[in-house]
Amino acid sequence: MDDALRFVDITEDQLDAVMRVRARSFGVMAGGDREQWLKDARVFMQDGRYVGVADGDEVIAAARFWAFEQWWSGRRVPVAGVAGVVVSPEYRGRGVGSKLMRGVLQRAADKGFPLTALYPATTVIYRHLGYEFGGGRYRFSFPAADLRALGGKEIAVRRAGPEDAERFLELVGEAHARRRTSGPLVWPIKEVTSWLADEDNFAYLADDGIVVYNWSGSDLCVEELVAGSEATARALWATVGSGSSIADTVRAYISPDDAVHLLVEHEAHKEVQHQRWMLRLLDAPTAIAARGFAPGAGVEADLRLDDPDVPANSGDWHLSVADGSGELTSTQGSDDALVLGPRGLAGLYAGTPLATLRAAGLASGGSVELDAALDTAFTGATPYMLDYF
Incomplete structure (x- = not known):
């Protein structure tokens, strides 16, 4: 990928360029929609939540994220809702989308969001970056x-x-x-x-x-x-x-x-x-501490996480769940740890059964007994959203 490509914050004078890229991705907006889009864009810009990739002075890709909270087993967890991801057609397939989204992950993590979610136009790029299905609308x-x-x-x-x-x-x-x-x-x-x-x-x-x-x-x-x-x-x-x-x-x-x-x-x-939406953890300990768990479920489990795009998640961890709450703490490595990448971790967080994660190659290690205890702790009613963003 060209070294001249830069991750940037979108500014007022770049909005026309973003709108041109957007038109090539989603179609031309009607006049009234354009005014609302510009109004919304300025709100995202003020808080550093509208970012892009530039080739020299030209913006060739952009994305924004909402500052939401999301319910997880009856508790509210901050989540960055990624939306409006666009890449200019002539730059597609050249790693621009990945550069953009890695910047989004870092910016959302810097702003303190332990989770990020999105509705995928395609699952391929997002799975490469650690997202997995979290639920449906x-x-x-x-x-x-x-x-x-x-x-x-x-x-x-x-x-x-x-x-x-x-x-x-x-x-x-x-x-x-x-x-x-x-x-x-x-x-x-x-x-x-x-x-x-x-x-x-x-x-x-x-x-x-x-x-x-x-x-x-x-x-x-x-x-x-x-x-x-x-x-x-x-x-x-x-x-x-x-x-x-x-x-x-x-x-x-x-x-x-x-x-x-x-x-x-x-x-x-x-x-x-x-419509299916995808989930990713940006700060595993904070995401676990904020989430609710099944009342009465008790789990003590060692996890080994490998997350190349969010290195702070990588390493050996001990998960403790009791009284509807969870805690993830750094620990020494264990030979019988459950091994997860970011997609497997997102699936577990969303309540996907361990047997399903194993069948997809997203989990290894651990034990059958541990799987049953984790399924009990994480699984509840079907995760769903009401809103498309």
Whole structure:
């Protein structure tokens, strides 16, 4: 690769060049979308979260990352959500994308993110850099009339707006902590306020639940629904389903484990949209300490990690899990340690069974007994996201 290529922070005077590269990657934006893109880009630039690769003075690749938190087994873990990865066509296949993403990993680690996640346009480059599948984004479809019939009329439901953003975040947090959820993102309150202020979104609030939905063509689409009880779940789904005289179908971004699958009389339509996202650990000890683990699970295990792109993760470690919490500490090498690379570590963190990781060549060493204990500690409900970024 050309030594003249440099990893750079994107600046105001380079945004036109980035937009040209983006147009060659994703297509030309409409006028209104361009203004929003520029507004968002300046926010990322101010915090050092918009970076690129330049050949001389010309920007030829760029990427940005969101400052999110993500739920893992009912606890919030900071995560850098990588998005907008673009490389100019004439530079593809020359190592530019890898140079860009290695810079992103280092920048995100420098900013204190123990995890990074993304939706891959291709898995090849990201797997070479240590990412592996962490979960999915699922969209199910239900007959609107089935939802309308769920009842819940005894539950008071009112319209919600931007002034309810703080309560929205409280309800979502309570639900994910209670259910030990893995995967959903925690958006900043400013973004939630703007979302609830959008007149295209319809939000309704109960004492222990909230729903936000909108029109998607001739269908209704649920973007998020949380409920603290069966009665509230029925009331909120029935509120959406009340549009059945116009909309035949309700699409819903939800977990495959959501209770609505057990509440509706008929199963969801067979056509399920599923987008997979990838995960990577940038700071293994911090990521383990921040994550929740299965209550009652106890594990003492030696791990040997080999992570060439994040050397701080490499080495011999001892993992201790007890009382729903974990700790990863440096230790002396052990002949019976479980050996993982960054992809295997990401898979384990996301709850992928050790037997699957071994079958893919992503784990070795250890023992059958250790595998069972680690599976118990790490595995829970299916990791999922509601948002595409």
